[in-house]
Amino acid sequence: MPYLTRRSIALGAAALFLSLGAAQALADRALLNVSYDPTREFYKEFNAAFAADWKARTGETITIEQSHGGSGKQARAVIDGLQADVVTLALAGDIDQIASKSGKLPKDWAKKLPNNAAPYTSTIVFLVRKDNPKNIKDWGDLVKDGVQVITPNPKTSGGARWNYLAAWAYASKQLGGDETRTKEWIADLYRNVPVLDTGARGSTTTFAQRGIGDVLISWENEAFLVQKEFGAGNFEIVVPSLSILAEPPVAVVEGNARAKGNLDVAEAYLKFLYSPEGQKLAAKNFFRPVDPSSADPADLARFPKVELVSIDKDFGGWAKAQKEFFADGAIFDQIYRPTN
Amino acid sequence: MAMSDRVLPLAHTPERATTETAATKAVLIGIAVLFLAAILFLPLVTVFMEALRKGWGTLFESFGDPDTLAAIRLTLLVAAIAVPFNAVVGLAASWAIAKFEFRGKNLLLTLIDLPFSISPVISGLVYVLLFGAHGWLGPWLQHYNIQIIFAVPGIVLATVLVTFPFVARELIPLMQSQGTSEEETALTLGASGWHTFFRVTLPNVKWALLYGVLLCNARAMGEFGAVSVVSGHIRGLTNTMPLHIEILYNEYNFVGAFAVASLLAGLALLTLLAKSFLEWRFAGELAAAARRH
Amino acid sequence: MSVPVRVRNLEKTFGRYPALKGVSLDVEAGELVALLGPSGSGKTTLLRAIAGLEQPEAGQVLFGGIDAGSLSLRERRIGFVFQQYALFRHMKVFDNIAFGLRARPRASRPPEAAIKARVLELLHLVQLDGLEARYPAQLSGGQRQRVALARALAIEPRVLLLDEPFGALDARVRKDLRKWLRGLHQRTGHTTLFVTHDQDEAFELADRIAILDHGRIEQVGTAAEILGHPATPFIDSFIEGIARREARAREWTKPHAVAGR
Numbered sequence: 001m002p003y004l005t006r007r008s009i010a011l012g013a014a015a016l017f018l019s020l021g022a023a024q025a026l027a028d029r030a031l032l033n034v035s036y037d038p039t040r041e042f043y044k045e046f047n048a049a050f051a052a053d054w055k056a057r058t059g060e061t062i063t064i065e066q067s068h069g070g071s072g073k074q075a076r077a078v079i080d081g082l083q084a085d086v087v088t089l090a091l092a093g094d095i096d097q098i099a100s101k102s103g104k105l106p107k108d109w110a111k112k113l114p115n116n117a118a119p120y121t122s123t124i125v126f127l128v129r130k131d132n133p134k135n136i137k138d139w140g141d142l143v144k145d146g147v148q149v150i151t152p153n154p155k156t157s158g159g160a161r162w163n164y165l166a167a168w169a170y171a172s173k174q175l176g177g178d179e180t181r182t183k184e185w186i187a188d189l190y191r192n193v194p195v196l197d198t199g200a201r202g203s204t205t206t207f208a209q210r211g212i213g214d215v216l217i218s219w220e221n222e223a224f225l226v227q228k229e230f231g232a233g234n235f236e237i238v239v240p241s242l243s244i245l246a247e248p249p250v251a252v253v254e255g256n257a258r259a260k261g262n263l264d265v266a267e268a269y270l271k272f273l274y275s276p277e278g279q280k281l282a283a284k285n286f287f288r289p290v291d292p293s294s295a296d297p298a299d300l301a302r303f304p305k306v307e308l309v310s311i312d313k314d315f316g317g318w319a320k321a322q323k324e325f326f327a328d329g330a331i332f333d334q335i336y337r338p339t340n
Numbered sequence: 341m342a343m344s345d346r347v348l349p350l351a352h353t354p355e356r357a358t359t360e361t362a363a364t365k366a367v368l369i370g371i372a373v374l375f376l377a378a379i380l381f382l383p384l385v386t387v388f389m390e391a392l393r394k395g396w397g398t399l400f401e402s403f404g405d406p407d408t409l410a411a412i413r414l415t416l417l418v419a420a421i422a423v424p425f426n427a428v429v430g431l432a433a434s435w436a437i438a439k440f441e442f443r444g445k446n447l448l449l450t451l452i453d454l455p456f457s458i459s460p461v462i463s464g465l466v467y468v469l470l471f472g473a474h475g476w477l478g479p480w481l482q483h484y485n486i487q488i489i490f491a492v493p494g495i496v497l498a499t500v501l502v503t504f505p506f507v508a509r510e511l512i513p514l515m516q517s518q519g520t521s522e523e524e525t526a527l528t529l530g531a532s533g534w535h536t537f538f539r540v541t542l543p544n545v546k547w548a549l550l551y552g553v554l555l556c557n558a559r560a561m562g563e564f565g566a567v568s569v570v571s572g573h574i575r576g577l578t579n580t581m582p583l584h585i586e587i588l589y590n591e592y593n594f595v596g597a598f599a600v601a602s603l604l605a606g607l608a609l610l611t612l613l614a615k616s617f618l619e620w621r622f623a624g625e626l627a628a629a630a631r632r633h
Numbered sequence: 634m635s636v637p638v639r640v641r642n643l644e645k646t647f648g649r650y651p652a653l654k655g656v657s658l659d660v661e662a663g664e665l666v667a668l669l670g671p672s673g674s675g676k677t678t679l680l681r682a683i684a685g686l687e688q689p690e691a692g693q694v695l696f697g698g699i700d701a702g703s704l705s706l707r708e709r710r711i712g713f714v715f716q717q718y719a720l721f722r723h724m725k726v727f728d729n730i731a732f733g734l735r736a737r738p739r740a741s742r743p744p745e746a747a748i749k750a751r752v753l754e755l756l757h758l759v760q761l762d763g764l765e766a767r768y769p770a771q772l773s774g775g776q777r778q779r780v781a782l783a784r785a786l787a788i789e790p791r792v793l794l795l796d797e798p799f800g801a802l803d804a805r806v807r808k809d810l811r812k813w814l815r816g817l818h819q820r821t822g823h824t825t826l827f828v829t830h831d832q833d834e835a836f837e838l839a840d841r842i843a844i845l846d847h848g849r850i851e852q853v854g855t856a857a858e859i860l861g862h863p864a865t866p867f868i869d870s871f872i873e874g875i876a877r878r879e880a881r882a883r884e885w886t887k888p889h890a891v892a893g894r
């Protein structure tokens with residue numbers, strides 16, 4: 001026993017030492033992309049494409065590491081020291097937080113890349129079960145009695161905030177901009193929500209895998225993905241009359257990338273998102289490309305035409321929307337009461 | 341999956357203390373068995389069934405995934421560091437507490453129990469507060485380019501913290517009940533401190549130590565909360581098995597998720613078996629120790 | 634190799650509680666001295682201080698003129714037998730007795746064959762031949778007591794300290810062991826200090842008796858001196874019982890005293 005213990009200590013110490021060193025001593029460069037939940041499948045494909053392209057151009061083998069989680073949580077981790085070279089998150093607000101709290105990227109990061117640094121967009125749609133048993137056509141159907149709606153918690157999930165704002169935009173338009181009645185309508189909507197998951201992916205599994213609820217308010221790309229994973233016949237996508245334009249932004253975390261000597265490859269990585277190949281892969285993985293010219297027409301045909309409101313034009317930007325709706329004690333806190 | 345709950349050794353069946361009829365007894369036992377089946381056994385079976393839903397081939401394939409392999413390796417590495425460390429430090433702490441009088445002993449006892457009473461999430465957050473970029477030591481660590489959280493050292497530290505009490509909790513009561521007279525005798529007989537420790541103290545607690553190490557190991561491999569906070573969830577790099585299970589599950593890779601889950605459950609079951617064996621051994625030793633006085 | 638033990642003004646307090654308040658005591662080489670006193674009077678504490686298991690705040694212990702404070706526990710070479718035997722529970726009788734020899738530094742450690750011979754010799758001395766392969770749990774109380782004694786004797790101690798050696802045994806066994814210990818002492822001649830609660834035991838066994846009360850030595854002397862001239866009222870009342878019992882014993886048991894054994 002004593003011998004065993006002493007040897008294990010030595011081994012353990014050696015392992016600890018090695019792992020400490022490993023962060024710096026890797027021969028090949030590794031780029032860390034910290035992203036949000038629904039992009040897993042897209043970046044899996046995109047990373048392979050980028051690595052191949054980089055290798056062809058420079059001869060260097062690059063490893064791309066991925067971390068996924070709720071957008072807000074991921075931003076928090078980067079602020080706390082997660083060594084992300086690039087962040088590809090759900091909301092500009094989350095990257096703003098990183099910029100202001102860590103100082104590792106400039107405040108005007110969104111100006112560095114085209115289209116407010118959003119290489120792809122998405123929107124919010126409904127996912128319903130086969131044959132749409134509750135006959136859900138538009139937002140108005142979600143507040144009816146007996147309809148169970150699945151959406152994540154806007155306090156923790158980026159996707160959930162888009163869902164909320166899309167619903168708000170619809171109600172506000174229907175009710176002629178009457179804020180009190182819009183609030184009541186939103187309260188009715190959240191009364192129909194039996195489970196508030198913390199992230200978009202959690203809500204999707206609740207709806208698709210665990211079979212809870214009649215309709216899932218979802219990222220468009222998530223909805224397509226569910227159809228792909230669970231069989232197209234089992235779920236139907238319903239496009240509402242009005243939705244919101246979601247622009248998930250990307251940025252180089254310059255402080256980290258520079259310290260790790262990755263600035264060049266990090267910038268190239270994000271630029272590649274805008275390249276024909278990157279845009280094509282985005283479309284393939286159900287994100288709407290900002291430059292559809294090189295995407296597969298069959299992929300593009302899957303995206304329905306829908307009237308979209310914009311966060312900047314209709315809600316005055318993320319900072320304002322965040323304060324008005326989602327801050328502690330703001331509108332969401334006022335209207336939401338857990339039902340059980 | 342984490343086997344945090346202590347199962348007290350049921351060494352002997354007490355004499356009948358109550359006068360319930362046989363029927364009442366049968367009903368009570370029936371309820372207990374049903375409950376265990378529903379709460380423990382069924383979920384465990386489900387894990388293995390889900391893993392096998394697409395057959396053995398798919399099950400084995402999912403272990404070929406490099407990220408899965410990396411998660412298994414990391415879990416084993418973390419356990420291989422945390423468990424021996426906690427065994428040694430736990431043994432030292434128990435020794436100090438049980439065999440010596442010193443100021444601050446009660447404080448030390450409370451501190452040892454602390455990881456049991458605080459939520460694992462907080463255990464993880466403590467390290468973020470300490471070693472995070474804006475934590476107390478963050479700037480210093482950054483200056484020397486040392487990465488603790490969101491890297492393997494942070495995961496090891498969080499695991500060490502959460503699993504620290506297992507060994508000490510097992511040893512302290514036993515060592516206290518054994519007293520110091522055997523050690524004192526050894527010293528008067530001319531033995532050195534080390535000789536006394538390795539020949540007298542350690543053999544007297546070896547079964548309890550092993551038992552504590554097993555519990556510690558089970559928890560170290562299964563810990564989710566604290567590790568999740570400090571992991572950063574980098575695929576193939578900082579995901580342990582429990583974290584990787586969640587990721588696979590969230591990627592609709594249910595077979596993969598349950599394959600890793602059944603491996604983890606299998607490891608836990610093995611630990612449980614070893615633990616039951618020790619309980620049986622250990623109960624004998626304890627009874628013998630009690631008889632001697 | 635026996636040496637005299639001199640205790641000079643020993644003081645020991647636990648927290649605020651004074652357990653020894655300036656104890657002085659001389660034990661001559663080869664002498665057998667009994668330490669007698671009510672519970673809590675400091676007997677165990679005195680023994681432990683002599684052995685080096687307690688650090689006194691003041692005072693001195695001398696072994697044959699050498700200040701024990703400068704000696705390590707090993708160098709003191711004390712054979713200490715605890716009230717509760719404290720046998721190594723996971724070791725066989727043989728290994729218990731051999732422990733002190735095997736714990737010596739390599740240079741002075743006897744070869745295993747010599748250790749074996751010495752252990753068997755000690756087993757014979759304490760009349761436990763053939764029990765070397767037993768575990769402590771498989772022995773009777775009296776047998777354990779003798780194993781503890783053999784273990785203490787194995788290191789060829791210069792002083793034997795016995796803390797209530799027969800305390801946990803029933804009256805009959807105590808009487809047997811008492812006689813046996815007397816005989817053993819006559820043969821080996823160790824300087825011996827033994828603690829007892831039992832006044833009869835003290836008066837029957839010891840060359841001299843030291844009576845302790847509240848951390849002070851009240852009187853030291855032979856049985857005759859103490860019974861004849863109790864130094865303080867405490868001793869007077871303490872030994873009253875013995876005197877009366879002795880008188881009664883002389884009257885009632887005289888005709889059978891020798892025949893009985």
Ligand SMILES: Nc1ncnc2c1ncn2[C@@H]1O[C@H](COP(=O)(O)OP(=O)(O)OP(=O)(O)O)[C@@H](O)[C@H]1O
Nearest residue numbers: 647650652670671672673674675676677678679830
């Ligand atoms: N470790 C300790 N901490 C605190 N007090 C102690 C300690 N050891 C002994 N004492 C106190 O010192 C006093 C003397 O104790 P000691 O054990 O020497 O008594 P004793 O004469 O051997 O009694 P007994 O005949 O009951 O064994 C007692 O009042 C006891 O409570």
Ligand SMILES: [Mg+2]
Nearest residue numbers: 676677678796
């Ligand atoms: Mg005592």
